[in-house]
Each structure stands twice: as C-alpha cells, then as structure tokens.
Amino acid sequence: MSGAATQLPGAVAGPVIRAEGLTKTFGAFTAVDAISFEVAAGEIFGFLGANGAGKTTAMRMLCGLLTPSGGVASVAGFDVGREPEAIKRRIGYMSQKFSLYDDLTVRENIRFYGGVYGLRTTEIRAKTEALLGRLGLAHERDALVGSLPLGWKQKLAFSVALLHDPAVVFLDEPTGGVDPITRRQFWDLLYEAAARGVTVFITTHYLDEAEYCDRVSIMVDGRMAALDTPAGLKQQFGAADMNEVFLQLARGAKNTE
C-alpha cells in the first residue's frame, strides 16, 4: 500500500483496549484473575504466558466470545460483557489454526470474508485489488488457497483479518510452523499495520518475537505477572533476553499444563 494511511473509521480516543480487574472463573478454578491493563492505538502488544496461564481465556473475553465473571473491559470503546456484537465488528482475528478456506480461491476467500464483515461489493472489489497488489499475489488470485505455501496463506489471512479496517487485530500464534524468513516478513506486515494505527494484540511462543513488541505482558497463573517494554522487562529481571525473562516468571507457575 502507498504511504496514504487508511483512516480508521470511528477511531477511538484514548486506549483501544482497557481492562480493569478482568476475571473469569470456571467453577472453583480462576482462569483469569483480576487483570488490569491498557493498550494504545497503533501499539504492538505481546500477550505471553505458559500453556494454561489464562491467555486464551483472556483473549476470548476481549473478543466478545466469553462473558467475564468479574471486572470490566472495553475494546474499541465497547464493553466486552454488554456489547460483544459491536466488538466483533471492530476487531480482526487470526490464528494458526483458523484462517482461510483451502477449497476457495484467493479471491473467493477475500469476497467471503468481506461479506461476513458486511462490506459492500464495490468496497470488496477495491480492497481485493489493493490487497493482492500489496502482497504480490495478483497472479495467484484464482489459485486455491490450499495450494499456496503456508507463508503466503498466513500473510493473506492477516490481510483478510484487516479487510474491514478493524481497530484491533488479535493474533493467536500466527507464525507457528513458518520458515524463519517468512516469519520475519510477517512481522513487517505487523509493523506496517501498526504504523497505520491498527492495534496489534499478539500471542507467540517465539520469544525473539517478544522483542519486536512495543510492550509485553506475561501471564502466570491467571495474573499479569509482568507488563513493560521488552527493554524494561529485561532490566527489571536482570535478564539478557526475553527468553530468560519468560523462564524466570513461568518457572514459578502452579497452573502448568
């Protein structure tokens, strides 16, 4: 895309994500234990934690898929408990597991998701051209998505998640299994999106990727055990890299999987 930044319709003033004492219990088990944090527009926010620390539960609440047991949270200005449908229209979502339909072509996938997000046909057409040009996929428009290399699929899935100009995009381990060069190209797409004002909320098991985030939170046993810039966290824990920070925090966890 050219330098012309896409203006996000109805951009929110102040934090795009705001959680205050956000809690989720399942019976006697507290999966998310009163977490509080804010994420600014255009920030790349790394959401880390060991398996079982509560990341997925917290993310599902922020996406409006799960009602909190306590506390409040808002995403793009809407309350996660009371206005989940409004949130779903203002966010994009992509994970390694769920992204595109292999049996549809590149163009069909874009058209399908454009329809799901409620875009007009003319809008979808224009966005399809821009997207294919930006990704260098113009010649592959009629190829089945299943025939594309994994790296291209992931770049396409990310772009499709941004089709409706969401305020926030939630990425759940988006780079799993891709080669190291493609992984880095994927991060270039994240940087570009963030520079356009999209807030990027990302989980990853690659701790070198935590270094690329503006700020990183680390969940341990349902609580937010740390939240700072990568440099700040390394200083706080006297660690050489984010891997060391993570290991120091996660080793003390009780709810290990």
Next chain:
Amino acid sequence: MPAAMFAIDLQHLSKSYGPVQAVQDVSLRVPPGELFGLIGPDGAGKTTLFRIMATLLLPDAGTAAVAGHDTRGGMRAIREVVGYMPGRFSLYPDLTVAENLDFFAALFRTTVRANYELIRDIYEPLAPFRDRRAGALSGGMKQKLALCCALIHKPEVLLLDEPTTGVDAVSRQEFWQVLGQLKARGITIMVSTPYMDEAARCERVALLQEGQVLRVDTPAALQAAYPVPLYAVRATGSLYPLLQSLRAYPATRTVYAFGEEAHLSLLPAATAAATTGTAEADLLGYLARAGHAQVQLRGLTPTIEDTFMELLGARPAATAPTAR
C-alpha cells in the same frame, strides 16, 4: 542379527502426494545412539520422512532402513524396536492415563512395571492424574503421556515428530532435558522441530526445505558455514526504523531482525570499495545521518537460524517480497 552400522539409513528417498513432491531424493544416515534433528518449517517433508521410517508409508523411490531392517518387508521387525510419537495427539482420549499406558505396553507384550525405570522421570508429574481421561489432559501433559507410551516397550530408535510445537518455553526446555537423559541410555533419537534454537541441542541436524535436504552437519559446523562476516546492529528506539534504514543501505547484503538486534551482512564489493576507512565506519556514518542514536555494531558468531536463512537463498532484503 549383526548390529546395524546405522540406526537409520535413508537413501535417495522420494515421495509425492499427487502433484505435491513431499520428499525429494533425501539421503540421511544416523549412527546408533545419536540425537539427530530434522529442522525445517511446515511443508519441509519432516512428517513424511517419519511416516516412512515408522513403516506407515512406502516411498515412491529410494530405500529406508531402521535398526538394520528395510522398511519394505521389515515392517514387523521395525515396529518392535521403534517408538513413534506423531505430531498429532494420537492416544485414546476415552481411556485414562493409566489405561493408555497399559494398553501400549500390552500391545508390545510387556508391562508398565517391567520398563517403568525408563519412563519414571517423565511419568512422575503425570502420576497424580493417572485416572483422568487422556482427552481431558492439558497440552503439556498429553505430550508427556505420548512420550511415555512411545517408550514403554524400550525402543532402540525413538521417532519424535514436532514434540515441542505449540508448547511453551518452560515445557520445551524440560522436554529437551528428557531427551538428553534418553540419549544417555543409548536410544537413537530422531526429532523434528520448527524452532531453530532447538537445533543447537542436537548432535547433528538436517536442514530441510520443501522436501529437500539443504545441509546435514553438526550445529557448530552449520554456524561456521556462514560465508561472510556477520554483524549485530542495535540502536535506541524501535527496531523497525533501524531495519528499514539498513535495508535501504546500498552495501547491505542481508538484514534480518533477531530479537532486539538486526543481523547484517554486507556486500563483499562494498566492503572492498569502502572509501573512507572501513565498511563499518561507512555504515555508522550512514546510520547517524539517518537519525539513529547510540548505534552499536559488533561482529557476531552466526546462529543456525542465520545459516538456515542463508541456505534458503536469502536475497538482499531490499528485494524481499514484502518490500516490492
């Protein structure tokens, strides 16, 4: 039967699925007792190689021998001595932890008690959940149970297909410690992973991409194979603007983000034609003019990931697809 010279001996293996060439002329030899890594992204052919070695799939061409038996005709003998942990969880979700373990032991006409010593360290954290259904276990515990089941007949060769994918850093580290203990007992281990940092924990690794072996070597030799001097560059502020400046630098050969630093190699011609003093001084001057503060530049020992990207045929980053 005489002891095989190689625990695993793959010669010119090829396998296609319709038009997709999953494995292309792969030859690998693993001596007994080695901890050998198959390193590569999804689609590199790792799972196909495991299925051939585990006698679940016949190659289109080439031969595969495991523990001295050819996979053509030697299926029964191989299955007696191989432990295989597939990438996808494949235990019985409706059986409990203990029932799964007993079942796999019974299949191999042995008992959990007979070989408990081998799995003790792995099983102990699972023991409190022995009556829980396997399907109700968390990811890390499923992984431990699957490893126990693959070990319960005391195999000579252990085949582990991406055991650490989707597993957090703490569990990954524990898992590699376990592999080290199993290796110390003389078990040959073939393990695949998409995590480059785990390659360093193997004795030798094969770097794979799109069904082909890019290179087989020790981690140290792979690091030494990087062809040109490599630098680490860092500056204050976000990494992204620094990456962009380095990509635009005319003498840049490759530049990649590595944690908080950028790894940079320079074109040899530019190094030679450096006008004012050294290539390093030119670069520092350029970055200062581009507005980067507190730039640090140091020589670097390449990592396996650097070498892998080099072997992938890394073009200069300025012409990488996303920059087009």
